[in-house]
Amino acid sequence: MTDSAVAPVGMDRGEGGEGRPSHGASRRRTFFIALGFLAPALVLLGALLLYPIVYTVIRSFFSADGGQFTGFDNYVTMFTNDSTFTAIRNNIIWVIVAPIACTVLGLIFAVLLDKIKWSTAFKLIIFMPMAISMLAAGVIFRTMFQENPNLGVVNAALVGINSVFGDDAAYPGANVRPKTGLAGEHGIIRSEQAIETGGEMNFPLVGIRPDTVPEAAKPAEQAQSADADQITGTVWLDFVKGGGGVNGEIGANKPGLPGVRVDAVAEDGTIAGHAQTDDTGRYVIDGLKQGSYTVALPAANFDEGYQGVSWLSSTFITGVVILSYIWIWAGFAMVMIASGLSAMDRSLQEAARMDGANEWQVFRRITAPLLSPVIIVVFVTLIINVLKIFDLVYVIPPGASKPAANVIAVEMWRVSFGGGSNQGLGSALAILLLLLVLPSMIINVKRFREERQR
Amino acid sequence: MTSELTIVRGKRTVGQRILDFFSRSVVNVVLVIVALFWLVPSVGLFLASLRTSGASASSGWWTVFVKPTQLTLENYANLLSNPTITGSFWNTIMIAVPVTFLVVIIGALAGYAFAWMEFPGRDWLLIAVIVLLAVPIQVALIPLARLFGAIGIFGSLFGVILFHVAFGLPFAIFLLRNFFTQVPSELLEAARLDGASDWRIFVQVILPLGVPAIASLAIFQFLWTWNDMLVALIFTNSESQPLTVAIQSQLRQFGSNIDVLSSGAFLSMIVPLIVFFAFQRYFVTALLAGSQR
Numbered sequence: 243m244t245d246s247a248v249a250p251v252g253m254d255r256g257e258g259g260e261g262r263p264s265h266g267a268s269r270r271r272t273f274f275i276a277l278g279f280l281a282p283a284l285v286l287l288g289a290l291l292l293y294p295i296v297y298t299v300i301r302s303f304f305s306a307d308g309g310q311f312t313g314f315d316n317y318v319t320m321f322t323n324d325s326t327f328t329a330i331r332n333n334i335i336w337v338i339v340a341p342i343a344c345t346v347l348g349l350i351f352a353v354l355l356d357k358i359k360w361s362t363a364f365k366l367i368i369f370m371p372m373a374i375s376m377l378a379a380g381v382i383f384r385t386m387f388q389e390n391p392n393l394g395v396v397n398a399a400l401v402g403i404n405s406v407f408g409d410d411a412a413y414p415g416a417n418v419r420p421k422t423g424l425a426g427e428h429g430i431i432r433s434e435q436a437i438e439t440g441g442e443m444n445f446p447l448v449g450i451r452p453d454t455v456p457e458a459a460k461p462a463e464q465a466q467s468a469d470a471d472q473i474t475g476t477v478w479l480d481f482v483k484g485g486g487g488v489n490g491e492i493g494a495n496k497p498g499l500p501g502v503r504v505d506a507v508a509e510d511g512t513i514a515g516h517a518q519t520d521d522t523g524r525y526v527i528d529g530l531k532q533g534s535y536t537v538a539l540p541a542a543n544f545d546e547g548y549q550g551v552s553w554l555s556s557t558f559i560t561g562v563v564i565l566s567y568i569w570i571w572a573g574f575a576m577v578m579i580a581s582g583l584s585a586m587d588r589s590l591q592e593a594a595r596m597d598g599a600n601e602w603q604v605f606r607r608i609t610a611p612l613l614s615p616v617i618i619v620v621f622v623t624l625i626i627n628v629l630k631i632f633d634l635v636y637v638i639p640p641g642a643s644k645p646a647a648n649v650i651a652v653e654m655w656r657v658s659f660g661g662g663s664n665q666g667l668g669s670a671l672a673i674l675l676l677l678l679v680l681p682s683m684i685i686n687v688k689r690f691r692e693e694r695q696r
Numbered sequence: 697m698t699s700e701l702t703i704v705r706g707k708r709t710v711g712q713r714i715l716d717f718f719s720r721s722v723v724n725v726v727l728v729i730v731a732l733f734w735l736v737p738s739v740g741l742f743l744a745s746l747r748t749s750g751a752s753a754s755s756g757w758w759t760v761f762v763k764p765t766q767l768t769l770e771n772y773a774n775l776l777s778n779p780t781i782t783g784s785f786w787n788t789i790m791i792a793v794p795v796t797f798l799v800v801i802i803g804a805l806a807g808y809a810f811a812w813m814e815f816p817g818r819d820w821l822l823i824a825v826i827v828l829l830a831v832p833i834q835v836a837l838i839p840l841a842r843l844f845g846a847i848g849i850f851g852s853l854f855g856v857i858l859f860h861v862a863f864g865l866p867f868a869i870f871l872l873r874n875f876f877t878q879v880p881s882e883l884l885e886a887a888r889l890d891g892a893s894d895w896r897i898f899v900q901v902i903l904p905l906g907v908p909a910i911a912s913l914a915i916f917q918f919l920w921t922w923n924d925m926l927v928a929l930i931f932t933n934s935e936s937q938p939l940t941v942a943i944q945s946q947l948r949q950f951g952s953n954i955d956v957l958s959s960g961a962f963l964s965m966i967v968p969l970i971v972f973f974a975f976q977r978y979f980v981t982a983l984l985a986g987s988q989r
Contacts, residue, residue: 275894276815283806283865284821290862291828293843294836301838351730357723366976367731370738373972373979374965375923377940381947381961382737385744385954393756393954395740569737577980601719630832633925637944651926654834659930665838672834679830686826 302669316670329653341624343568348575369573380637383566387553397550404548416544417449422490429541436534440468443537446480446490462498463522472528477502477519498523502543506535556646559639575620582616626682745959752954771959784942792921795860799917803868808898811876828866851933860921871985875909915975916982939964
């Protein structure tokens with residue numbers, strides 16, 4: 243570095259400074275060198291991005307096979323055709339729900355991260371789904387939200403919680419043993435004759451799958467004799483695997499059926515009293531006025547019980563797919579916002595705390611406003627991303643709920659490649675997507691220009 | 697920072713400290729629960745991929761905690777002896793590696809030109825690149841399917857690679873150009889005065905200094921291409937399909953083949969997860985540099 247190196251420091255970067263000759267020949271030479279550096283990129287961008295955009299715009303004004311100019315017909319179809327319209331409506335739901343949910347969660351996580359010692363581990367856990375394919379995430383969520391509570395973990399959890407809070411056991415398929423004084427209709431099992439208070443009514447049932455009998459069940463026992471205001475009895479599974487025992491009689495280790503509700507129905511049809519069977523199947527209905535009652539096992543005992551929610555049905559499918567999106571992208575929002583937080587000068591917050599501001603006030607009045615630039619970047623990125631959502635919606639919904647979950651990108655694929663073969667409509671949908679991301683392109687350019695002026 | 701905090705704490709009353717401790721424990725508990733919720737999906741998939749097909753058809757993965765005997769490596773053995781899967785795994789590599797390589801090279805060349813060379817129309821070209829950042833790939837699907845068909849590369853690995861390279865370039869150019877402009881101009885001027893050509897400056901000054909940015913871009917582009925399904929769904933055939941397409945074709949019989957689906961999905965996740973955990977710092981850098989794709 244001699245004194246000759248001093249001059250270029252103040253120079254503009256690159257060509258054109260006093261240190262180098264700037265004749266036309268040299269300028270042209272630099273231009274060609276620059277072209278050499280740019281050529282591969284420009285050729286690829288021109289042929290594979292610019293040309294397709296122009297082609298797609300023109301193609302969108304032509305018919306399905308491209309043979310006929312149809313003006314704006316494809317654009318009209320887009321908003322009148324049921325399936326395309328559902329796709330557009332769902333995209334609107336997506337754009338409203340997903341970016342807000344991801345940003346809010348990301349913000350909460352990023353702020354709370356400060357307060358824990360294992361923040362690196364937490365960040366990794368939340369951020370990890372960003373690395374995997376949406377296909378894998380789709381397989382995961384489709385498996386999790388299966389309807390069968392034996393297979394899908396979400397419904398398994400719901401059924402589990404429900405069985406903790408609801409104590410009635412369910413014995414689907416139960417029926418009466420003939421000639422035991424019982425009648426079964428509309429799922430209700432009842433005594434054929436009214437029973438006097440102080441009497442006993444037994445319920446030998448059949449048709450119950452042995453695996454639905456809870457493990458707590460003990461061999462059925464004869465009920466104790468009833469007091470004057472009681473009706474007693476036993477409900478049991480009148481079936482012995484491999485045979486044995488006497489039909490309609492307790493014994494031979496026949497299991498009692500615990501948790502069955504037993505009602506005493508008065509002659510006017512009102513329920514005068516009820517009880518629940520114990521582990522040996524015995525029940526005692528007490529507090530009854532003297533008289534005769536029909537003893538009945540209500541239908542609730544014999545339905546399938548709570549089986550969870552049909553998550554993958556048309557009603558819930560978009561919610562489930564959005565949830566999978568949040569699982570992936572909340573980490574992105576968290577990492578972006580956390581890096582904004584860590585770059586922030588905290589002295590303002592500390593000063594506010596010294597002045598007695600509580601954490602919420604500090605967050606609302608100082609932290610959140612300082613974070614707003616990064617939050618906006620996250621939000622815009624997510625909106626662009628959500629508009630183009632494809633993989634998750636393609637993978638998660640089963641065939642029957644695919645139409646209900648439709649979005650523009652999937653519909654575009656379907657009409658142009660997935661059997662629709664209407665490339666005119668497909669092109670129009672692609673242009674719709676392009677128009678939807680246009681505002682964010684303008685924002686990008688504006689931001690870039692502002693940065694240059696600084 | 698730390699000392700400031702301790703000063704502030706010192707001034708607090710016992711009551712405030714108890715409250716502080718309490719709120720910290722609440723935050724810890726809440727975040728542990730959140731972390732568990734976030735882990736369940738991946739852990740569930742992993743456990744499901746280790747269960748026999750019989751077990752998968754009749755019960756959920758959580759039963760392995762009660763009956764660990766259903767665990768097996770059988771699914772992975774089946775997967776790795778299935779030529780469709782191994783072939784598509786190989787295809788995924790053959791797509792993602794060249795794409796990453798080409799995007800980095802072509803993007804770096806253009807990034808250097810935009811950062812350090814003067815030529816007419818430079819700013820407008822750069823703005824054009826920024827506009828192209830957000831172009832949805834849907835716009836190119838129909839014309840490129842026709843174009844590739846016309847020149848005979850539709851369905852080949854080459855076609856998919858070309859598509860990904862083109863759509864990776866705007867972000868690559870934007871990211872690398874931003875990093876390259878931060879190289880101190882004295883270094884370049886010194887090299888120029890020594891008579892170094894632009895090519896030598898690019899190779900000997902810019903590339904070595906740009907390694908962190910290039911690594912960020914490479915990791916981002918690699919994961920992006922590895923995880924792609926849409927482009928491959930249209931531009932590959934059964935010979936050239938990557939793992940994502942091979943697995944999604946299994947979805948049609950969903951229910952009877954959870955064992956294949958879960959192990960296949962997990963197989964497709966292994967490489968991205970390794971890359972992610974090894975280089976997550978670079979991945980975050982790429983995201984922070986603006987990832988509006």
